[in-house]
Amino acid sequence: MRIKMKVKHLVFMIIGMLTLISFLSFFVFPYIEIYVAEKNITAGKVEEKQEILDLLRTTQMETKKYDLIQEYMIGDGLLTNFDxxxxxSLTHWANEDQNYIEFSWEEKEPFIREYVMQAPPNGFLVTAAKMLASHYEMEGDLEKAKHTLFDASKRFSPLEEYHRNELLVERIRLTKNHDQFTxxxxxxxxxxxxxxxxxxxxxxQVTQLRTEIILAQGMLNEAYEEVTKAIKEYEKEFNEEQKKWQDSSDEDESIEEDKVENRVVYxxxxxxxxxxxxxxxxxxxxVVSVSGKVVRSDGTPMRGVGVFLRDESSVNQSVGPDEYYVLTDDEGRFVINGVLPNRYQIFLGFYYDQIDGWxxxxxxxxxxxxxxxxxxxxxxxxxxxxKIKSPVNQKVIRDDxxxxxxxxxxxxxxYNLSLAYEIEYGSVSTSFKTNLKENEIVVPIEEIYNQTGAVAFGDEDDYDAKSFLAFTNPDNRFYWSVEAFDQHDRLITKSNGHRLDDKTIGNLPFFYLKERDLTRADKLLIxxxxxxxxxxxxxxxxxxxxDIHSLRMIVRLIGMNGDGTTIARDKLAKPYMEELALKTNSAQQLFDIVQHYYDIQNWTEFNTWFKIYSDKVDKLDGYDQSIYASALMKQGKYDEASIEFDKAMKIDKSNRFVGHWIANEIYRNRDLEKAKEIARMYPERPYGEIVLNWEYLVNQMVKEGGGEKEYIQELCHVLDLYFSGQEDKLEKWxxxxKLAAMKQFIDGVQNIN
Structure with a gap:
């Protein structure tokens, strides 16, 4: 069966190695760091670390030495220089191995230097050379950094040109970043x-660097010509490569189609x-500069922190080996020059000893x-x-x-409180209590049991029972975290973070719920x-x-009797969902019903249940407000929808429903002027993999329409088909x-949420 997690309730998973990681990781508990700290303390990593250093200094077997350097000092050979x-949008680690042993740069440097000069050429050598060059750059020796990259590139044969080219591109990037354009x-x-x-x-990659140099010299038109030419050439070569792959494959062999839009460089x-x-x-x-300082709250400047300025096309992906960054100086200062108009986020790269306890x-x-x-x-x-106080350190709770x-x-x-539970390949976390005024809360255990687990779709049998049982499993281990916010809704600090030694580890946030026993049905599921x-x-x-537990589990499992679609699953579950919501008076269960009626556009039931839900919660969050505004729009209540969308955008800073607001204003005003203003003021932020530039889309329609009244009339007609759920007519249109810009805009509106 397929498994679904409810996005509305911020339930997220961390599974496997995160190379292209989505926005979900930002919310996941730092299970890795907690577990690493726990294992390090109990397993005596200090002694093991010294043994490795002694072995590296004394071994006469070069192969063994290089294997140790690769495993313990370079990492997976894929990421860049920080731990x-x-x-x-996300947090990720260069090494997520639970047995990871941390070495300081002073301990690693002589072995990294030897590896760069003498080890067999491979991907690890590329990473090691970048690490060493970054160190020299941080020390102010730019020439030595460039020579390190070039000398390492010469160690690769023509058959290994990919690695050689990667180092030479890095040398270009390093030189450009220091304004040495010639x-x-x-x-x-x-x-x-x-x-x-x-x-x-x-x-x-080279073209992009050259474009940035041209732009830094003030030649906008030349830069635009350079990048548009590069895009066309990239698409041409990509398509030819895909055709070769298809032609060379056997007729019976299934080749998964790649798309150029998935390529990071593209x-x-x-x-x-x-x-x-x-x-x-x-x-x-x-172009402008972005500058600032990185310090601790006690005033200590943070030297040698990597500062990455990432545009909206890359913030949902892990930091890659080709990303531009600068290092903070002795005063914690950094400057990034030549920044184009765009939307960006700052990412920071730390070594563990820099972030430990902070x-x-x-x-x-x-x-x-x-x-x-x-x-x-x-x-x-x-x-x-x-610092957290209770429950901690594997506490077993048997009370109600x-x-x-x-x-x-x-x-x-x-304060906001979150909970998490372990599954086979990672963990799942959920927002639990928000807007808590005190630093203690007593919660009935049934409220924890009601936190949403996975729900089933289809009849496949590959699943993790822990994800369905969620917090009702007495044999599973749970953990929690808390965040503190000021009166302006700004995050002050939090409990979940990087605690890696016995000085900073404090209380571990693990606990067990043993108030109930597994039922016969639970055991069948397991x-x-x-x-x-x-x-x-x-x-x-x-x-x-x-029997609320059985009712709760029926809601989660009943989808296996459906056809694998959300609507079919929710139709089967609906009577049970309504009973569960009324019997538990759970806001989470109530909103599941609200969402169901929104999805099938049953507005009478939607309005009834939304009223019950809104009376239950203290205040609507951004998602709630946006769903309500969208429902009003689809019911033809455009003026009311406009007011509610305005409220939603002030709460939900991701602006993920702004496309609906723009569509509502176009239909309401019969022009594009208000839509342009909204698109400019509320750009959609990357909440998932697909992010639309609504300002660009609206401007393209302005060009395509040429001010003709008939264009706006057709646009409003198509929007009416969407609002009223006339999918067949919309698909025919x-x-x-042949109106490409309008088609692209409507596609975007249809894909919201």
């Missing part, structure tokens, strides 16, 4: 003479092209919007992690309520017999209408229209 990368252009010309069209990925090029296009429309060629209180909606009119100052202050308590934080107006488990849960509930 951990933290940003508003030298960088020389390196570019040298590399271009050696690249063939089959190296189109490297060619695209995304970077198209993002740059959009920025340049909008800059040309506004008639500005100005947190950067950053929120997902923290963006830097640059229009080219002024330089930007962006300062970062790290805060000490909060749980007391959560933590230290009081100065300046905190309220033993991979979900259909029999569902039958037993139904029987239990028929025999005892007060979609397949026959």
């Amino acid at each position: 951990i990368y933290i940003g508003p 030298e960088a252009n020389q390196y570019i010309e040298e590399l271009l003479q050696e690249l063939g069209t089959e190296n189109y990925d490297t060619l695209a 995304q970077q090029l198209t993002s740059l092209e959009r920025s340049l296009s909008m800059a040309m429309e506004k008639g500005t060629v100005d 947190t950067w209180p950053i929120q997902m909606d923290d963006w830097i919007d640059i229009d080219g009119s002024k330089d930007i100052t962006y300062n970062v202050t790290l805060q000490e992690l909060m 309520e749980v007391t959560f308590s933590w230290e009081d934080v100065e300046g905190a107006a309220y 033993n991979k017999k979900p259909e029999k488990a569902l039958e037993q849960y139904k029987l239990n509930y028929e025999n005892n209408p007060d 979609h397949s026959t229209t």
Whole structure:
């Protein structure tokens, strides 16, 4: 069966190695760090670390030495130079191995230097050379950094040109970043003479660097021509490569189709092209600088922190080996020059000893919007992690309520509490209590049991029972975290973070709920017999209408009897969902019903249940408000919808429903002027993998329509088809229209939420 997690309730998973990681990771508990700290303390990592250093110094077997350096000092050979990368949209680690042993740079440097000079050439050598070059750059020896990259590149044979090119591109990037444009252009010309069209990925990277140099010299039109040409060449070479793959495969062999839009380099090029296009429309060629300081709250400057400025096309992906960054100096200062108008987020790269016991209180909606009119100052202050009090350290709870308590934080107006449970390949976390005024709360255990687990779709039998049982499993381990916010809703600090030694580890946030025992149906589920488990849960509930646990599990499992679609699953579950919501009076269960009626556009039931839900909660969050506004729009209540959308955008900083507001205003006003203003003021933020630039889409329609009244009339007609759920007619229009910009806009509106 397929498994679904409810996005509305911020239930997220961390599974496997995060190479292209989505926005979900920002909310996931730092299970890795907690577990690493726990294992290090109990397993005596200090002694093991010394043994490795002694072995590296004394072993005569070079192969063994290089294996140890790769495993313990370089990592997976894929990421860049830091142990951990933290940003508003996500956090990820260079090494997530639970047996990871941390070495300081002073301990690693002699072995990294030896590895760069003598180890067999491979991907680890590329990473090691970048690490060493970064160290020399931080020390102010730029020439040594460039020589390190070039000398390492010469160690690769022509058959290993990918690794060689990666190092040479890094040398170009390093030189450009220090405004040595003449030298960088020389390196570019040298590399271009050696690249063939089959190296189109490297060619695209080089073109992007050259474009940035051209732009830094104030030549906007030339930069735009360079990047548009690069995009066309990239698409051409990509398509030819895909055709070769298809032609060379066996007829019976299934080849998964790749898409050019999925390539990171292509995304970077198209993002740059959009920025340049909008800059040309506004008639500005100005680039600005972004500067600031990174310090701890006690005033200590943070030296050697990596500062990455990432545009909206890349913030949902892990930091890659080709990303531009600067290092903070002895005073914690940094400066990034030549920044184009665009939307950005700052990411920071830390070594573990820099972040141990501290947190950067950053929120997902923290963006830097640059229009080219002024330089930007962006300062970062790290805060000490909060101390938690109870439940901690594997506490077993057998009572019917749980007391959560933590230290009081100065300046905190309220706290948010989150819970998490372990599954086979990671963990799932959920927002539990918000807007708590005190630093302690007593919670009935049934409220924890009601936290949403996975729900089933289809009849496949590959699933994790822990994800369905969620917090009702007495054999599973749970953990929690808390965040402190000020009166302006700004995050002050939090409890979940990086605690890696016995000085900072404090209380571990683990606990067990042993108030209930596994039922016969639970055991059937755990033993991979979900259909029999569902039958037993139904029987239990028929025999005892007060059996809330069985009712809860019916709602989660009943989708296996459906056709694998959301609507079919919710239709089966609906009577049970309504009973569960009324019997538990749970806001979470109530909103599941609200969402169901929104999805099927049953507005009478939607309005009834939304009223019950809104009376239950203290205040609507951004998602609630946006769903309500969208429902009003689809019911033809455009003026009311406009008011509610305005409220929603002020709460939900992701602006993920702004496309609906724009559509509502176009239909309501019969023109595009108000829509342009909204699109400019409320840009959609990357909440998922697909992010739309609504300002660009509206401007494209302005060009396409040419001010003709008939164009607006057709646009409003198509929007009416969407609002009223006339999918067949909308699909017919979609397949026959030649209005490309309007079609792209309607596609975006249809894909909201």
